[in-house]
Amino acid sequence: MKEPLAYRMRPQTLDEVIGQQHLIGKHGVLRRCAEEKTLFSMIFYGAPGMGKTTLAIVLANEVNLPYRIFNAVNGTKKELDALFAEAKMFPGFVLIVDEVHRLNKDKQDLLLPHVENGSITLIGATTANPLHSINPAIRSRCHLFEVRTLSDEDIATAIRRALKSPKGYDGRVTMEADAMDFIARQSCGDVRYALNLTELAVTLAKDQTVTLELLKSIPSVHSQRSFKGDDGHYDLVSAFQKSIRGSDVDAALYYLALLIESGDMDSIERRLLVIAYEDVGLGNPAAVARTVQAIDAAKRIGFPEGRIPLSMAVIDLALSPKSRSAETAIDQAMQAARQRSCPIPDYLKFTPTALQEEDRYDYGMPQLWPNIQYLPDTWKDASFYSPGNQGKYERALAENYQRLKQIPRSTNLRLLKKKLKKS
Template identity: 65%
Template structure:
């Protein structure tokens, strides 16, 4: 059985690697490591199909060092122990760990001493952000290097090499220029995805890969929306920040990605949070309309659900913004996390041994706005600060200004004497 094209085209030497000039270009860090014939434990992180594992293997080959591959998900402790035994014979053995962020604690406990004393040189590969996903004990022993998504030009260079190489299609297949551009655009920087599309199109072609053929096998661009990876969170982040920044076109773009992924749950959660957090009191009516739009979208489902969602996005993007509610509750919670304050006795649900004139009076609505509700230590603190971005919150601010001019008191007996 013939190996896949992407596997056959995997680079063996540093000069064969496409892209990643920030790491392997002349004068850059990994090129200098090769020149000095030194290698350190490191973690490569970046999107799928960008050559993280390949880069690790090429470094080992260039330095003529033995290496072993280990998958953090499927590999077991017995395999690790065999590798450690081999490392005693070959100090500095390179261990390339795919999905390194998934190493469980048992495997980490086995691995760490060998990395610490240099018997093993660890090169990890992950699609996750190592600052969030990698255990600090592993991370502190490794250098972190980002492996970036390839550009469309890089992808086209890789495709042309695959078409010409004896290891690839050996000049037996040609491709139309438009077809080449479509594959490179749809691959989203993932060289493995691009080569897989090229291979299936080559099999289906009559010797020339046409634009129509590529469109048949690559109808939807490759999108980074794996819910376990950083691409997923990057899309959500771009979505919320676009709404916050009032960029309606960008927000619709990110919404489209989530719709293509059929991810209604993420759309609902992120849209609700964004509406209340970023628009908030700037336009409460738009927030309410957003809730209604989400309900409508869930009722009709996709593809029709995209319409009410798009309406909500446009509404929120072009609405006045106010984060005053979020800022207010965060300020209040910041205070209570540092010190605990007792609720004033007259506000307690069942006050004990308190004179009637000192108790809260449910029938005296005329004095409610004069009572001090905060503990004495916080009586003058202000958590809510209006943002004057909308006529609605300006009205709230005017009301607040009047209320704050009232001198509040904890002496309920004295307040009750006022008429």
């Protein structure tokens, strides 16, 4: 059976690895490790198709250490025990663990002592953010290195190598420049995807020439790194919110388009609602209400037409005045509540029993209400709300807030009632 092109073109040395110059360049930490013939336990993290496992294998080969690959998803404890026994016979034994964040507790308990005493050098590979997904016990024993997304030029370099290399097509196949650019763009930095698409195109090519026309005739879907549950997804929604917060409407629409392409309506809905209330808030509350309506409309009509109300909402929010005063206010109030919980004044209780009628809250005297002290004495001078000044609506709120702040508030309702009756 013929091996896939991506498999045949796997690098065997550090010099064959494409990209990752921050790790394997002249002064890169992994280059120095290879030169010193010394490895430490480490975890490589990054998007799929970046070459994490390949880099681990190359490192083991560079330092002439035996290695085995273990998959955390379907590997068994019995397999681990066999690997531990093998490690006893080979000092410096390297265990490469794919999907290391998926190691369950039992496997971790088996692995940790061997990593701790150095009988095994662990090199983990994961698409997840290790700060969030890797067990702290594993993480504290490893160095963390990001395997970065490859550039379009990196992908083009990989394709050119495959076309020329004896392990690839040995110069028998040519590819037009615009066709190579097309594959690089479609790949989104995933070299495995790029080589797989190259292999398919070569199979279909006439006269051993891959053209742009041929590639466009292949009903393929471009590689997309932002999936539900993947760290790329969280990066995407983060960029989406920050673009709206920064009032960059074009960037916000671009990230919305990526979310729509992935069909992730749940994340779009949740993120837009959070943005509306957290970032725009009282700066333009009408836009907040319109966002809720736009989400409802998009869910009712579905994609592709649902993109239109979502686009309107994103444009509206991105270009609206921003105010986070509501979030700041409740956070300060919650901090105060956690710091000290005080009893509610008797006259504010639902059914006060120990108060005479003159000291009770009077539902028939609305003119009395702005003069009453509602906060407990401990917090009577607190100001949790700090008005923003980003939109007409909140400026009006701020003016009213300042006016009300000038009115003295009292806990003596009996005296307040007498004063108001006299006036």
